[in-house]
Amino acid sequence: MRDADVRGVWSPNAEHAEEAAALARSLRVGDAKAFNSIEEMIADPSIDCIWLCGPNHMRIENMEAIVHAVTTGKGQLVGIACEKPLARNVGEAKRVVELVEKSGLLHGYLENQLYTPAIQRGRALIWARGAALTGRPYLARAAEEHSGPHMPWFWQGELQGGGVLNDMMCHSVEVARYLLTEPGKPRASIRPVAVSAQIASLKWSRPEYVERLKQMMGSAVDYAHKPSEDFARATVNYVDEQGHPIIVEATTSWSFVGAGLRLSQELLGPEYSLSINTLDSGLKLFFSREVKGAAGEDLVEKQNAEQGLMPVVANEESDYGYEGENRYFVSCFLEGKQPEESFYDGLEVSELLMAAYMSAEQGRVINFRPKELDSFVPARSRMSDPLSAFDLILTGMNVLQKFELGKQLLIFGDGKQYSGAPALLGDNEWPSSPSDLLNERSRVCSKLRNGLYVLV
Numbered sequence: 001m002r003d004a005d006v007r008g009v010w011s012p013n014a015e016h017a018e019e020a021a022a023l024a025r026s027l028r029v030g031d032a033k034a035f036n037s038i039e040e041m042i043a044d045p046s047i048d049c050i051w052l053c054g055p056n057h058m059r060i061e062n063m064e065a066i067v068h069a070v071t072t073g074k075g076q077l078v079g080i081a082c083e084k085p086l087a088r089n090v091g092e093a094k095r096v097v098e099l100v101e102k103s104g105l106l107h108g109y110l111e112n113q114l115y116t117p118a119i120q121r122g123r124a125l126i127w128a129r130g131a132a133l134t135g136r137p138y139l140a141r142a143a144e145e146h147s148g149p150h151m152p153w154f155w156q157g158e159l160q161g162g163g164v165l166n167d168m169m170c171h172s173v174e175v176a177r178y179l180l181t182e183p184g185k186p187r188a189s190i191r192p193v194a195v196s197a198q199i200a201s202l203k204w205s206r207p208e209y210v211e212r213l214k215q216m217m218g219s220a221v222d223y224a225h226k227p228s229e230d231f232a233r234a235t236v237n238y239v240d241e242q243g244h245p246i247i248v249e250a251t252t253s254w255s256f257v258g259a260g261l262r263l264s265q266e267l268l269g270p271e272y273s274l275s276i277n278t279l280d281s282g283l284k285l286f287f288s289r290e291v292k293g294a295a296g297e298d299l300v301e302k303q304n305a306e307q308g309l310m311p312v313v314a315n316e317e318s319d320y321g322y323e324g325e326n327r328y329f330v331s332c333f334l335e336g337k338q339p340e341e342s343f344y345d346g347l348e349v350s351e352l353l354m355a356a357y358m359s360a361e362q363g364r365v366i367n368f369r370p371k372e373l374d375s376f377v378p379a380r381s382r383m384s385d386p387l388s389a390f391d392l393i394l395t396g397m398n399v400l401q402k403f404e405l406g407k408q409l410l411i412f413g414d415g416k417q418y419s420g421a422p423a424l425l426g427d428n429e430w431p432s433s434p435s436d437l438l439n440e441r442s443r444v445c446s447k448l449r450n451g452l453y454v455l456v
Ligand SMILES: NC(=O)c1ccc[n+]([C@@H]2O[C@H](COP(=O)([O-])OP(=O)(O)OC[C@H]3O[C@@H](n4cnc5c(N)ncnc54)[C@H](O)[C@@H]3O)[C@@H](O)[C@H]2O)c1
Pocket: 010, 011, 012, 013, 016, 053, 054, 055, 056, 058, 061, 062, 083, 084, 085, 110, 111, 112, 151, 396
């Protein structure tokens, strides 16, 4: 990427960090090395900014480590950019915002869809021509649909924060809001007033797909007993500065089977409209039934077929907005300028998503902003019994095997990335009650990362 080098990678899984650093070197986008900890990475003077790309349930832990390192003088940073969603719910998103404010760092919320060439150019033209002459747009539709995520933690409500609504509607509500906001005006120039939504598990809780999902993702992903929604739709009612109504319609799905990932957006105004569908790609290939190649993802992300007439997204990094997004945040950080799309936007997105869950769960329209939002956690994201909560903690940590022996739970960590013999968690190091187990999650997890433990 122009103006930036990838100089370091940290992951609790050292192999992943090594792989990502090697990839950066092989692509010649930076002389990257794998670090052993966030603190060590921040202490390196060649690191100016951090892109936070870990799983959703680690956001706060990652942010706390970064902010602690910066505020205790372990090193200096300019900015931090965080992947979507900013956190699993509003309470957590507020904590992330509080932490970044404490650090004094510049901050960017990585919402790639805002930076796709089609959205950037379409939005500029619509506002400069259609809206300037005939009035502002009043309706935006956005959808992101595919056949399901690639890693188990996305499917587990407790870890991810919910189902497809939390995972993908964050994109759709934000890109639709962006299309409806006049270029140069602040986010507050349109104001959400009501949210209504529906969620459903349409495909993955059917018995045959419950089994298929377990085979693909492991037994902890159990959609017979703990399903998350694989379909969501929401309507967000806004008003503009004159009090005129504006509407966002968002739809997201993990139960869509087409050629592959489909991103679509529409923007409608009094005398004009815009429409985008990433599967209407300029490049299409046809493979006859004699072409019996292996399944892959070489034509389009989340590809579902290799034969027939297939669309190809020729430059996914650019067409889905990642190039534009990263260049924008890099240039802001270089200039010492606070990016327009910030953690505050990530928090507002989380507020809209939680209001949508509230609406879907309660079967009513939610007037925005409800005061219960700060403590609201979607039903599918609440930890239930301690053992399953424990299960989930482990799923996030590369644990290879675990056995239940009467009252004993033996846990084998992968051990690979750590030197030294497996250790036991001492008697007094275990939380004393199930609720402490949840509350002391990060302390227990960091101990557990080191090898073999026995819970009696
Ligand atoms: N903008 C987009 O279109 C988009 C697409 C995919 C994912 N995402 C977001 O990016 C994040 C990562 O998703 P992914 O698909 O790469 O997931 P992934 O599971 O494929 O990769 C996550 C990586 O994080 C590492 N990791 C594990 N624990 C960690 C911790 N405590 N701290 C830091 N890293 C840790 C893992 O080793 C792994 O390499 C998620 O928040 C997801 O929502 C955004």
